[in-house]
Amino acid sequence: MSEQKKWIAIVKDEKTARLILSDGEVELDISYEGPPTFKTICRDASFVQDVYEKGYYRARTTYASIELSRLEGARRWLLRARGLVEYDVELTQEEALLMALIINDMREDTLSSVLLCRLLEELVMETRADMRIAAAILRDRLGRAMVKGISSSGFVEPRDCGFIFFIEDPGQDARFRLIKLEGKEITGLEGGVVLDDREALRVLMGIIPVEKARLDERAERRICIYIIRSVLGPLAKRVKFKKGLAIVKNYGLTWAIDLSDGDLIVNGEHICTTFPFFARRYGFLKLPGLGKIGLMEDMASVLCNILYALMPTKIRDPDLCRQILAKLSFLGDITDWLPCPCLFFRLWLKLRRWLRPPRFLRALLRD
Amino acid sequence: MRGQALALLEKPVERFEDEDVAGMTLAELLKREGLLKAVLRGSYLVVVDGRAVDVKDAGELEAIVLEKGSRVAVVRLLSAG
Numbered sequence: 001m002s003e004q005k006k007w008i009a010i011v012k013d014e015k016t017a018r019l020i021l022s023d024g025e026v027e028l029d030i031s032y033e034g035p036p037t038f039k040t041i042c043r044d045a046s047f048v049q050d051v052y053e054k055g056y057y058r059a060r061t062t063y064a065s066i067e068l069s070r071l072e073g074a075r076r077w078l079l080r081a082r083g084l085v086e087y088d089v090e091l092t093q094e095e096a097l098l099m100a101l102i103i104n105d106m107r108e109d110t111l112s113s114v115l116l117c118r119l120l121e122e123l124v125m126e127t128r129a130d131m132r133i134a135a136a137i138l139r140d141r142l143g144r145a146m147v148k149g150i151s152s153s154g155f156v157e158p159r160d161c162g163f164i165f166f167i168e169d170p171g172q173d174a175r176f177r178l179i180k181l182e183g184k185e186i187t188g189l190e191g192g193v194v195l196d197d198r199e200a201l202r203v204l205m206g207i208i209p210v211e212k213a214r215l216d217e218r219a220e221r222r223i224c225i226y227i228i229r230s231v232l233g234p235l236a237k238r239v240k241f242k243k244g245l246a247i248v249k250n251y252g253l254t255w256a257i258d259l260s261d262g263d264l265i266v267n268g269e270h271i272c273t274t275f276p277f278f279a280r281r282y283g284f285l286k287l288p289g290l291g292k293i294g295l296m297e298d299m300a301s302v303l304c305n306i307l308y309a310l311m312p313t314k315i316r317d318p319d320l321c322r323q324i325l326a327k328l329s330f331l332g333d334i335t336d337w338l339p340c341p342c343l344f345f346r347l348w349l350k351l352r353r354w355l356r357p358p359r360f361l362r363a364l365l366r367d
Numbered sequence: 368m369r370g371q372a373l374a375l376l377e378k379p380v381e382r383f384e385d386e387d388v389a390g391m392t393l394a395e396l397l398k399r400e401g402l403l404k405a406v407l408r409g410s411y412l413v414v415v416d417g418r419a420v421d422v423k424d425a426g427e428l429e430a431i432v433l434e435k436g437s438r439v440a441v442v443r444l445l446s447a448g
Contacts, residue, residue, distance in 0.1 A: 230438060231414065231417075231438060231440045232414075232417050233416050233417035233438055234417050235417040236417075272447060272448035273445040273446065273447065273448055274445060274446065274447075274448035275443055275445060275446075276446060279443055281402070281443065282442070282443045283402070283411055283440070283441040283442040283443045284400060284402075284441055285438075285439065285440050285441075286388060286396070286437070286438070286439040286440075287438055288435075288436040288437070288438065292400075295442065295443075300442055300443055301445060303440065303442045304412065304442045304443065304444060304445045305445065307412055307414065307419070307442065308445070311419055314412060314419055316409060316444065317444070317445075317446040317447055319446060319447035320445070320446055320447040322447070323447050
């Protein structure tokens with residue numbers, strides 16, 4: 001029986017631990033998302049030792065089988081993914097061990113979310129190795145990964161700006177269909193879109209299908225703006241886009257809508273809007289050249305609030321009218337006792353319009 | 368493999384017009400999507416070419432005939448949270 005090699009763990013700083021194999025063959029710097037506990041470092045050291053001794057690690061995620069194996073006669077390892085993602089990457093020993101550790105953590109995360117214990121787990125969960133290391137390794141080493149989603153397919157390539165998903169078949173995904181058709185205009189990339197780093201890693205590890213991946217924030221915002229402009233047509237001229245907000249000036253009020261989640265802010269006051277609890281369908285769009293696009297909750301929320309901002313008289317929900325009146329009108333808390341809040345709301349809007357000083361006077365006052 | 372993938376990307380982009388809405392009435396479109404009743408109940412806001420459609424009965428929806436290139440948005444209405 002071969003003698004087991006010893007590992008030395010050194011805490012470099014509050015978020016980094018260094019594992020050194022006794023003969024100095026391997027030196028591994030593990031960065032954590034938060035300060036690791038002694039138990040975490042021991043657990044990780046034992047896992048790394050196990051993978052190092054076996055020279056092999058295999059993990060099965062929801063959509064892929066990931067295999068790490070030491071190449072014979074070399075201090076190189078091969079990372080191989082098969083399933084909905086397919087790629088081969090050659091890694092150094094240190095990179096391979098770090099990848100094994102992160103894949104193991106990610107797989108455990110998936111299992112715990114499947115068991116609906118994620119929230120409970122968060123309370124007692126130990127700190128995990130920082131996933132950004134794996135993203136950095138793959139950015140350096142990966143050439144191309146073929147990716148198949150539920151209905152879409154294409155390939156992921158690392159570039160300076162991040163991981164780019166080049167779409168071959170957009171399938172049923174509305175975002176990918178838009179990018180495939182108008183990619184140059186929306187993202188500046190022909191048929192491709194930048195994925196969020198963390199999400200790209202989850203796709204490459206087969207944890208989520210590519211359709212579920214969040215895109216890069218800027219790309220998401222551009223898609224959103226493109227859809228808003230397409231839907232509103234000439235009305236879109238009244239909407240200004242600034243710092244992730246769609247801003248509409250109407251009835252002397254400034255309506256701002258957060259493009260990421262559809263939050264509504266009127267004259268700086270947050271107005272709480274939500275879909276009914278039992279709503280499962282949020283509507284659809286029919287745009288020329290794009291066909292039907294089914295709306296998801298966030299996009300429907302953004303569109304509905306923009307339409308409310310452009311046409312506030314269309315608000316039919318009495319509680320919503322009450323909320324706006326209570327926060328912005330002279331009526332204040334009295335609105336709770338109003339019998340027809342929607343009627344009062346429309347009257348208040350008309351009153352604001354009538355009592356508004358003429359444009360030249362406003363310009364004079366501004367100057 | 369790279370050449371193959373690039374060739375795929377260079378293919379002329381197909382428009383995803385699986386159907387043409389020209390000549391169809393708004394009522395027909397909503398019925399096909401299974402949203403006609405919900406729209407008549409007032410749970411959705413219908414916008415055609417940037418104009419909100421005031422829906423009072425099915426007859427009004429029948430009267431709106433879509434043209435080639437029409438933009439239709441049917442959005443679930445938000446209520447107070």
